[in-house]
Amino acid sequence: MAKITAAEVNKLRKSTGAGxxxxxxxxxxxxxxxxxAIEILRKKGQKVAAKRADRESSEGAAIAVVNDDSTKGAIISLNCETDFVAKNDSFIKMANDFAQLALGVDTKEALLKLDYNGVTVEEKLTExxxxxxxxxxxxxxxxxxAPFIGSYIHAGNKIAVITALSKAAEGAEEVAKEVSMQAAAMNPVALDEDGVDQEVIDKEVEIAKDQLRQEGKPEEMLEKIAKGKIQRYFKDNTLVNQAFIKDSKLTVAQHVKNELGKDVEVTAFERVALG
Structure with missing residues (x-):
């Protein structure tokens, strides 16, 4: 039997809200x-508060930047060991500098080889x-x-998001920022239902069926009810299907179309969280 420490129990409690x-x-x-353990709690009917909590965390700064014509965005996290260093002005400046350099390349490996004040980024990190x-x-x-990229950095540089729109319509900057804020706050697992891994869907169906069995539902009804629960899962956990945080009567997709036109949609997003 694995030895379970009080720290592990407390970590799970903080991540889920369970007793x-x-x-x-x-x-x-x-x-x-x-x-x-999270799956077990959910199967037993526990209301898990943070299904997708960023459990593997480190200190540092998450920075999102967009190029001058808003057609490319980049996010980097500059990681360190303590919050004290992460809040240092010179550390945050360096993170922003590296993010700007990231706009010119497509891989972390290429970024590490770029010049930064006479040394490579990799050498600066070692220094x-x-x-x-x-x-x-x-x-x-x-x-x-994308035709238009917007960004958002949450206070404290702990969460950064970039969002892609299919068209650079008037007002796109504000709408892309709003959608990025949505992703920062609600932490969707994917853009839409097509982006959810089949393994995740299968797991959600299994959890839903176990919950229904415990409620005494007949076995022959489980599949149909579970499918309904999966549709709810998509609504709660995919960005474009989520209720828009500023107007819950609209989905994110509907808000974008209302503001920018019926031919504009969110095509992608990237989110990074620290701490």
Whole structure:
């Protein structure tokens, strides 16, 4: 039997909102596997608060930038070991500088080879690791290209999002920012239902069926009811189908079309979260 620590139980409690004893039992049952423990809690009918919580976290700064004609966006995370370093002005400036450089390349490997004040980005990271005494590294690197790209950085540089629109219509900057804020706040698993992995869908169906069995629903009804629950899952967890946070009567897709025209849609987004 895996030994479950109080710290692990507390971590699961913070990520799910479930009770301490329920969390401990789930971790024991899953033999310490965090993701399986969340599944166990959900199958037992627990209302898990953060299904997709960014559990593997590190300190640093997540920065999103867009080029001058808003056709390419980049997000990088500059990672460090402590929040104290992450809040330092010179660290944040360096993160912003690296993000601007990222607009000119398409891979993290290419970014690391670029010149930064006479040294490569990689050499600068090694230098700063020595100066600060903490491991400093580029964590995430993401880019998007589209007719229009918008961005948003949440306060404290802990969450950054870039969003692609199919057309550079008047008002696109504000709408793309609103959609990016939506993604930052609601953490969707995908753009739309087509972007959800089949493995995730199958798992959600399994969880829904287990919940229904515990409610006493007949076995022959489970498949039909579970499919309805999956449609609700798509509505709650895919960006364009979510209720728009500023007007819950509209989906995100409907808001975009209302503001920019029926031929404009969100085509992609990238989200990075730290801390």
């Amino acid at each position: 301490m004893m329920d969390c401990k039992k789930a971790l024991v049952e899953s033999e310490g596997d965090f993701d399986k 700063q690791t020595g100066v600060i005494g903490e491991k400093i590294e580029i964590g995430t690197f993401k880019t998007l290209k």
